Amino acid sequence: MPKPIGEITRGTTGHNRLRRADRWVVAVHGRLLRSAERPLVVDLGYGASHTTTLELFSRLRRVCPTVEVVGVEIDPARVAAARPYEQEGLSFVLGGFELPVGRPPTLVRAFNVLRQYGEAEAWGYWTMLSRAVAPGGVVVEGTCSEVGHRAVWAGLDATGPRTLTFSARFGGFERPSDLAERLPKTLIHRNVPGEPIHAFLRDFDHAWAVNAPLGAYGFRQRWIATARTLARTWPVATRPPLGGGARWRLGELTLPWSALER
Template sequence: MTFPHAAPDPAVHTPGRTAREGGPQVRPIGTITRGTTGHNRLRRADRWVAAVYGRLLRAHDAPLVVDLGYGASPVTTLELFDRLRAACPAVEVVGVEIDPERVAAALPYRREGLSFVRGGFELPVGRPPVLVRAFNVLRQYGEAEAWAAWDTLRARLAPDGVLVEGTCSEIGHRAVWVALGPEGPRTVTFAARFTGFDRPSDLAERLPKTLIHRNVPGERVHAFLRDFDRAWAACAPYRSFGTRHRWIETAALLARDWPIPTTPPLGGRARWRLGELTVAWEAVAP
């Protein structure tokens, strides 16, 4: 399934040198989201991106990062910019929103290296991005549309680029995201505040659209979450040392049977202690 390009739209906003220059402009591909956002909502994902893909960003002279569908407020784009600038001072960030009113509201926050444009899955930016973050964007789409959006976005990445697509709760205490390269999905990461769940499978409600309807018996992701809960239960004696320690021991136990990275940058105690756990995509793929 592909998204057909529509007729040119003279209202498409492409300011500065970050927008595609030359050629006809097209209507943004996609539909307007609810726009729900908030301060620090995506902190867990930002922290992970900086740690896991900071080296990738630093390998480029002026890496371009796109924040797709930032919502009614540009606050999470501003936070992404600040966090990635700390890891890679040369990074440039473009916030892309399909709602022209949201773009207009964000324009006063522009600064050197940070801009905002109107657009959708077509990514109206001047060069292939090294990284695209798309959070809580595909939640409203059907599963087939979500797969198609993945294909559309992956095709626009730099040759070594990555797409980080996921969903989080309203205040960011639960989140799940997938990292994809041009070749396809690579990993799935589960992240939570230690006071934000009773058992790991509570994160199932934040599975990306390509997986959320697959959490049923017979599917890999269901088996993974079942074993995650079992490992969590088996590590209950560690709760006397705190939930963080219990999570670390759960991750180590689960890694015996599932392809969970146990060394940096994707895994190991340094990541697990933050309430993260990453598993290879192939292990949970439909």
């Protein structure tokens, strides 16, 4: 068997750590999964425990009963530890970015796996994953905090990155730019003056400050108002499934990747 592509990560994981991303996948890509003839989802680099892969499987099965989920890990010991939890539609295999799953997946979720790579390597793996999905398939790649209260992820298709989503637990941050530490590897080093991502985060903080009086009604109302303020000058998604009140009230905000390119 060829050596898996990639390096072993720390493997940190925990219950509900990826709930925010899973919730987004269900809302945004549930229809994609239901429309696929044999929907396959890969959870790439699930870490030291099977937990988040099992949670993803359970959440996806509620909206697509025929979906299959495969957890892919580069560490043989982690795969061996996860296999006792396999069930119909859920399995675990040894592998890396080459995705040894038998057929092109409809969706790939890869969280907290690219932090240890350089920007050029991250772009390369994005390309590899985007080319590996089935026609019309997507990749959701991102990073979250240890308990999942802060997260940022990119949505990619065969053409490359398409969206960037910020997600935060209300009360889990002081200002939106606190999420900068969770930016994708392809962006995190570009958060400097003169770069679009820096300008966006600056405006995000400003809109948050402007809407501070609404904090009297709760963080949710302040976040919703902040999103509306930002949408006046940035192409923030304002309609379902990516945007609008239903997503904003959950502490999410999505904008097109093109807005962050120079």
